[in-house]
Amino acid sequence: MNRLFWLVIAAIAVLILVLIINDESGTTLGLANDDFADAAYMSIFGVVVAAGLLGSGIPLNHVMRNIAIWAVIILGLVTGYQYQYELKNIANRVTAGLIPGTAISSNNADGSEIVSISQSANGHFEVNALVNDQRVNFMVDTGASTIVLTQADAxxxxxxxxxxxxxxxxSTANGRTMAATVPLQEIKIGNIVRYDLRALVSQEGQLSGSLLGMNFMNSLSAYSVQRDQLILTD
Structure with missing residues (x-):
């Protein structure tokens, strides 16, 4: 091991001397001095690591197996980082499929908040929202002028x-009825939050589910339907 140490020291000394001599020319063996120094450093480092592994007594096949495992792990991490946004979109779509009504939040290129809602099996867009910190399932209804809550949800x-x-x-599916006006302190869908919106509360048994009406939709900068996705843009 002492012999290897002195060989490494000698190689480093020779490398420094060569770079000093070729400082004015800027190149060594046809390479820019910086590139030559990097290549020489990596070569010396590789020799030291290889010598350490071989001198450890670990069988070569075990060493190669461990190197291959770490190479696969590093490659997987790099690939995951490079495709993080695509993988996130896939995960979001799977989540939305497994949990109907899930609001998937993301950011537009300009930093604006985007929430996507998958179409339900019944053909409507339904979303799980938080109203005053309580979970409420809404059906998006562009025919309703305001948010409407059932008695139970209210x-x-x-x-x-x-x-x-x-x-x-x-007007409801059961005909005309009367509703009461109430203020909502907060309604949150994904990362989109609105405060102090007006809502209506239907009479008992007049509505099968709460409706997300146009007073919420019109507070957005945009909303659109793209295939089976409702896209809300704050």
């Missing part, structure tokens, strides 16, 4: 439905 988000005044006429 109670879940903290609204006292016993004191509501049902004075607003609305």
């Amino acid at each position: 109670q879940r988000v903290g609204i006292d439905t016993s004191n509501l005044k049902y004075t607003v006429p609305v």
Whole structure:
């Protein structure tokens, strides 16, 4: 081992001397001095590592196997980093397929928030939102002028439905009925958040599910349908 040490020291000394001599010319053996120094350094480093492995007594096939395993791990990490956004999109689509109504958040090139919602099996776009920090499942309804909550959902988000005044006429699948106006402190879909939006609460049994109406949709900078995806842009 002492012999290898002195050989390495001698090689480094020769490398430094050659670079000093060729400093004015800027090249060594046809390579720029910086490139030559890098190549020489890597060669010396490789010799030291190889000598250490061979001197350790570990069988060569074990050494080669370990090197191959680490090469595969490093290659996988580099590949994952290079394709991180594509892999994230795939993971998001799988999540949306497994959990209907999942809002998938991302960022546009200009930094704006984007939320994508997958079409449900019934052909509608449904999304799980947080209203006053409580989970509510909405059907996106561009025919509804405002957000409409069912009685059950209104109670879940903290609204006292016993004191509501049902004075607003609305049309539903069951015909015309009356609804009550309430303020929503907060509604969050993915990373898109709105505060102090107006909503309606339907009378008991008049609505099968809550509706995400146009007062939320019109607060966005844009929304569009792309194949089976509803894209909300903040």
